[in-house]
Amino acid sequence: MSNRILSSAAALAEALIEEMQRDETVFILGEDLVAHAGIFGQFQGIPEQFPDRIIDTPISEACIAGCGVGSAMTGMRPIVDFHFSDFVTCGMDELCNQAAKIRYMFGGQVKLPMVVWCPDGAGLRAAAQHSQSLEAWFVHTPGLKVVVPSEPADVKGLIKAAIRDDDPVMFFQHKKLFAKEGPVPEGDYLIPLGQASVKREGRDVTLFCYGASYYLCREAAVSLAEEGIEAEIVDLRSLKPLDMDTVAASVCKTHRAVIVHEACLTGGFGAELAARLQDELFDELKAPIKRVGAADVPIPFSPPLEDFVLPSVDRVIAAVQAIIERASA
Structure with a gap:
């Protein structure tokens, strides 16, 4: 194909x-x-x-x-x-x-x-x-x-x-x-619902993402690699059904998780995923789970304000650095 x-x-x-x-x-x-x-x-x-x-x-x-x-x-x-x-x-x-x-x-x-x-x-x-x-x-x-x-x-x-x-x-x-x-x-190409994809292999932390946040994670992973931090990127693709097998395999490999989405932080899908990671994989985690999302405000029309409330590459990098430092302290 x-x-x-x-x-x-x-x-x-x-x-x-x-x-x-x-x-x-x-x-x-x-x-x-x-x-x-x-x-x-x-x-x-x-x-x-x-x-x-x-x-x-x-x-x-x-x-x-x-x-x-x-x-x-x-x-x-x-x-x-x-x-x-x-x-x-x-x-x-x-x-x-x-x-x-x-x-x-x-x-x-x-x-x-x-x-x-x-x-x-x-x-x-x-x-x-x-x-x-x-x-x-x-x-x-x-x-x-x-x-x-x-x-x-x-x-x-x-x-x-x-x-x-x-x-x-x-x-x-x-x-x-x-x-x-x-x-x-080309042709009859299908991806089963409920099947996540490991878009980048890494050993130090897993970036869980979907939609536009994948591109933030991809850029962040390149910058982190320059610091010697190898981030794995798991693109969830399907939130329901959720591919917990792929999620669990990655956490068991990296032992750290950052969840990134553009939706506002409170009540976003990251909260559900973080709860499941804590419930099912707590013993595998070396540091607290971090979430990166939009601020809990209506999206502004003003370009500087919109950029300010949305998640960014820098915020993803900062979240990863925080849990790496926490785990090594």
């Missing part, structure tokens, strides 16, 4: 076209999809190839999510486009009180194969209502699966697996990563 260099947007579009060719029940619905092929170019080529399977909707997230739930119950595989993850707030009943619970409440008689596609994240000076990272809300909701890719190949492999899954999947994709390029396998 050969690789080409594609952007994340192109990798997503390729995966969607392949899945729509393979399965006629796959379709896309959301706002302003046909004229613009998605606000990030992620549906490029789809309106021309599948004009009856990419559907423009009214500006109503409750309506969009409700259509997704109903169509999934009756045998279709909808991809629901929420434009910005912030707008999930307008469809929370349909997502968390209906989609998440229907398969369980109906005793498995009905499947609900729906992908909810949510561009998230900050850094684009889009202010407080268009810059949030809300993945932890949905990890907290039984019945939903939660996926957060970083590299273009992950985007392709995970969206294809999400579309074929028989449960609702929340698919968060950071807005700043659509133009990121990387090698992407």
Whole structure:
């Protein structure tokens, strides 16, 4: 299976076209999809190839999510486009009180194969209502699966697996990563949900990350290596289900953990992962677990303030240095 260099947007579009060719029940619905092929170019080529399977909707997230739930119950595989993850707030009943619970409440008689596609994240000076990272809300909701890719190949492999899954999947994709390029396998490339990836081998500390935070960790690891600190990077990719086998293997190897995400620190996914590490791997840890996340404030519009509240490479490095010093004291 050969690789080409594609952007994340192109990798997503390729995966969607392949899945729509393979399965006629796959379709896309959301706002302003046909004229613009998605606000990030992620549906490029789809309106021309599948004009009856990419559907423009009214500006109503409750309506969009409700259509997704109903169509999934009756045998279709909808991809629901929420434009910005912030707008999930307008469809929370349909997502968390209906989609998440229907398969369980109906005793498995009905499947609900729906992908909810949510561009998230900050850094684009889009202010407080268009810059949030809300993945932890949905990890907290039984019945939903939660996926957060970083590299273009992950985007392709995970969206294809999400579309074929028989449960609702929340698919968060950071807005700043659509133009990121990387090698992407051709053909029917899938990554099973619940499978993390060790993106960099190391011996001294594990950096757990997902989405845009992977790139912070990658840059931090290069700087730390210059100090003689070898950081292992585990890209979780799937938060629910979570690959605890890969997580545990890395902690047992490095004995130190720093968890990095762009969501605000309080109640973020890092808190859940830190709790599980403490509960299941306490004897393997040589130092307290550190978390690096955004400040607990609405994302500012001001560029200097936005940069200040978001996690940074320097903060990742500082967290690693702190636990290395603690462990050697």
